[in-house]
Amino acid sequence: MALIGYARVSTAEQDTALQTDALHKAGCEKIFEDVVSGAKADRPGLTAALVYLREGDVLVVWRLDRLGRSLPHLIGTVGALEERGVGFRSLTENIDTTTPSGRLIFHVFGALGQFERDLIRERTKAGLTAAAARGRKGGRRPVVTTEKLQRARELLSSGLNVREAAARLRIGKTSLYAALQTGSAVGS
Secondary structure, three states, X not given: OOEEEEEEEOXXXXXXXXXXXXXHHOOOOEXXXXXXXXXXXXXXXXXXXHHHOOOXXXXXXXXXXXXXXXXXXXXXXXXXXXXXOOEEEEOOOXXXXXXXXXXXXXXXXXXXXXXXXXXXXHHHHHHHHHHHHOOOOOOOOXXXXXXXXXXXXXXXXXXXXXXXXXXXXXXXXXXXXXHHHHOOOEOO
């Protein structure tokens, strides 16, 4: 069993020293690092760490937020490690999935994350239903309004082509073509 560390900071002005010191103290034999925002999907250090890990190894981070971009991403990453027989340990939160209590805590986090996603989905659906009941429709406002469509027809009848009319109205020609074809306001 090898302890493999991962450290991440968000900007070049920050330093991974605090994290790497803690990871060395925890016994990590190799440490991978990234200097990239946690919101970014492309993290070469994490990718290299995940490739390096072997069954029985443990990925160690200083804090949970160093690994995951969000709770669902964190849970997915740790779940993928678990499927490969790789453990996970967070030093600050004292979570270790190689122990029964650590696995329990992490699965509770997973259940809470799923509960949060379900609540968001329900609130969004209820909000859309309430808005529809009040006659409101979601999405962008139409680019080609009824007024612009009428003005476009006038410009076209005066001899301009669709491209020229769209340019004068500051709308895309594709949107104008669609509006002319359907005869009503359209978005895009």
